Amino acid sequence: MFIHVGSDKVLVKFIVSKFIKDYSNISNKKVRENYGILSSIMGLIVNLILFVIELSIGIFINSIAVIADAFHNLADVSASVITLIGFKLSNKPADKEHPFGHGRVEYLSALLVSAIILLVGVEFIKTSFLRILSPEPVSFNLISFIIMLIAIPLKLWLSLFNKNIGKKINSSALKASGADALNDVYILSSVILSLLVSAFSTISIDGYVGVLIGALIIWSAVNLMKDTIDPLLGQAPDPNLVKSIKKMALKCDVILGVHDLIIHNYGPGRTMISFHAEVPYNIPIMTLHSKIDETEKRISEELDIFVVIHMDPLLIGSPEVSEAKRYVSKILKDFPSVQSFHDFRIVGDGEDKKLIFDIVVPFDVDISEKKLSKLGDDIKSEIIRRHPHYDCVITVDRDYSGI
Incomplete structure (x- = not known):
């Protein structure tokens, strides 16, 4: 039932090498798109196989539980379709309305898959709470048990496949698909545990296990959403x-x-x-x-x-500029919120001279726009107090590079 991570990576590489031309060139947009298409198709195949098997057996043995899980796999097919469409649309060439291309569509598709995962988690907790409030005996069914044992390694492999490729090409959409498949493993495992307990005792742990698994699913969905929303907001x-x-x-x-x-x-x-x-x-x-x-x-x-x-x-090689930069640098040490300064220059002649420069305040310094303006004024006042022969024009910048 368990899949060795090392062997899984070998299998992923084998499949990728067979279906993707020039697969090592992941910086190429077309190659990257092919990775996404391959991963989506693998998800379609695995989930469709499970859907057909479970639906057929569920109808044959008249099991609502098996039929319900079959349609859950059909929902996973829709997630694979969303991912596939996302990769195709994100690789559309730039146009007049979108001069920098459509790459952010991939983030939107990942966000949609994350929302589906969140919905599954919420519904799972809701159903589990109802089961805790109104316990029902869980009947052990050998056929259902065998189907779930078969489904777990398939879903686990699909999760590892998507996560490996998602990590390789840095795709939030494929990472979300991998998390979705792994959540299915958790759900199936909880059902198997409940079936085993029901086979050997009268204790019902179905609802409690469901709440735990549902909370885990919601937690993973929220983390995936954060990872997807951050680049959309401008991280x-x-x-x-x-x-x-x-x-x-x-x-x-x-x-x-x-x-x-x-x-x-x-x-x-x-x-x-x-x-x-x-x-x-x-x-x-x-x-x-x-x-x-x-x-x-x-x-x-x-x-x-x-x-x-x-x-x-x-202006380089000017003794006056060099000297002015030295004492400004010394003064700025008294203002710890200032990270650095640049664009330093002196304009004007005689007694009518101005020091013009920008200061940088990093975003980890929690300061309002009003206080930023006051910071510039305070630095200007301190410079003029010590060197009254200069006026100052100071621009306050933020560090958008993040370091």
């Missing part, structure tokens, strides 16, 4: 991706620093990034433009993402 990007982008940008010999990095997720494999690159002010603009274009192209090709870089010229 913080992967820190490793952020580090890779900054590292690749700084390989360009004219880029001195990177800030205001924003990553937009339009679905798996469909990402747009933008950031500000600090460049020397005294290099010809056409040279800088060419270097920035080369960097955009290099990052885009290596990471398969759309890149936009904004240039921020820096």
